Amino acid sequence: MSSCCDLVLDPVTTTGVLSAKLWIRRGSSADPRGQRGGHQLLGSVLSRGCGPVDHLQLADLIEGCGAGLRCDTHEDGILISLKCRDIDADRLLPALGWMLRQPHLDEAQIELEKDLSLQALQRQKEDPFHRAFDGWRQLAYGRGPYGHDPLGIGVDLEQLQKAELSCLAADLESRGSVLALSGTIPEGAKERLEEWLGTTKTRFSCQEPGATIQESSELDPGKRSSLGLQALATEQVVLMLGQAALPHGHSDDLALRLLQAHLGSGMSSLLFRRLREEHGVAYDVGVHHPARAGAAPFVMHASTGVDRAKLSLELLISSWSELMELTISELDLNLAKAKFRGQLAHGSQTTGQRAERRAQLRGLHLPDDHDQSCLNQLEQLRGTDLREAARRHLQSPQLSLCGPEGTLASLEKQWSLSDFAAGAKP
Template structure:
């Protein structure tokens, strides 16, 4: 049987190895009426697989002083293992078993479902999550990115082990990437194909070949265009107002993506960023500001966010909108542009400090259909992006922002009226 698409990243570490197995099947592939199914499946994978039940698996991992977890994202599931190199041969087969032979015992699935429902309940008390959830539904509707990976409570409540089995059978049908970083034992690689867990793992083509082309992903947008001035309101008895202003943009690796990442750095990275200086230092109207722009396989969100007191919310909204509009109307000066480049370089460096970070980034790039040299090539292209390129990219990608608000009901109605006047 073919192995996962294998990436090796030897690093001189004191006997530590990180393994990241990326499965191209995330919450964006949740079936209709079963939102939260892949997250529930992912969390259940760590509760028994192959010949190991949940107790035996916990004893094996914890007995080696290792760490094992599975996180579900919109575009995929990420199984993470960190261990000593001397234990790698004993622990690595667990990754294969989790995919090819998950046990999915009813009592363990039910336990994970209850934990997910509790997490969703906590999210309903968080104004930031409520505001972002409203923006996400406004931007993506019922599309793949229209719900939190945890799912929706009413649909999650009816899921059980039987519901997950068809999804588990599909995990090996869409390709996977296994990235190893750190001290990698030579004998481990030579014996990988002989491990029963990986012999039974059918992955088909490697993701570098199976992933759709970026142009095709961009053409097939995952969001529904909204009318100008679209807004989502979420009343909540709280002392603050949370604002999310933005729109879906481009996939990671699209020709416009690098310019958008420089704009993200300019707007929201660090205390020298435009939003921090304008909303906090110059006007003192916001508790927290930032920009959310994750790497996605399709139209990624580009969202400015801020939290403010009720009394200063109206000014905060005007300043957020002003900052958004200026991107397409004004040229960045050379000092701000060079600072954005430096921040982008710093972000890449900080995101690849540990073996786990290095392995995860390599797996993510390959899973998105990008080559291993993507980040280095992005660094080399920075100087080609001048202020005019950033302005035209903003004019092309950052039009018609969508707004989501969470806070006291009376304040939301006033802000909605202000928003209609701004638009």
């Protein structure tokens, strides 16, 4: 097991503010069979007592300094976030090492966090959007690493006890971790961090981008159903049309990110104009395409009323087909590029955002200058490049629907008549 943490320092002139992000490369995709939700539960109890302090003492330490501490579990990693004054760094940064290597895993705290997770899962079941996305996730990934929400599955979560979490905690550093600091970094912080966390001094991970990417589904795309139905007694219908596409850092990833901006970013996006302004059929539209170590979702989504669901589906299907059939105009391409530049800029405004992005890039085994490299490549991309990337990676979308049974039956028939229903290429 590696005992080293990759260190990234990002000095920024601030009024004494320091943001620290510890990315541990063990997210929900690493949940063992029968323990889906294990890493999320583990992440939630890391701050419930560690090292020489119990949960109350840790809370007093953090709040006594006016600092903030939280832990979030994602598909590809657990992210521990600390924001504090630079003068408090010596008191607070050691806690990151305690959480990583000396969690208490108190049984009472485990039960408390488990109850909160089960409540959150129950709330998700009542949310049409979550129901639709869970249905799509099952279609796309099956029982693969990305096949469940990081919160887990209720039947698995209920069975988790301290013994299982202890095993997961002992394996937390098996894939390594990354600590990124941004803001006013105290003098000598690197040396002290190396003492506290055993950090390495390397500038960049020795692994090439994509080297650790695993197959994200156990099912062959041709054997999976193309349609998932989630019946819910509501007047709302949520439609999700998408495909498991590419890992972050893939050579075609930039093209898909421009398509995401073109389709779903802002009120000038294609889906907003087409579904809301031109036809008035949907009150919420967008494209979900997160950064992942494995095949990331590329999903169009729309929320509409039952009386407009049929036209909404028709417009989503035609919009998806156009990605492969038509070349976007130079005007739309330039607008998508401008949006992409803006997204990168907006995502680097605060020290927390800067530290998180740097930790994420290292966590995904990508170079520190990945975003700048993407900006450098923008001008070389043409509309034909985006169309060809779509043809390579978006040929077999899957549809997930959530709404009342009668509407779902009608939409199911409509989908069966589409070119994508049986995985056929358009």
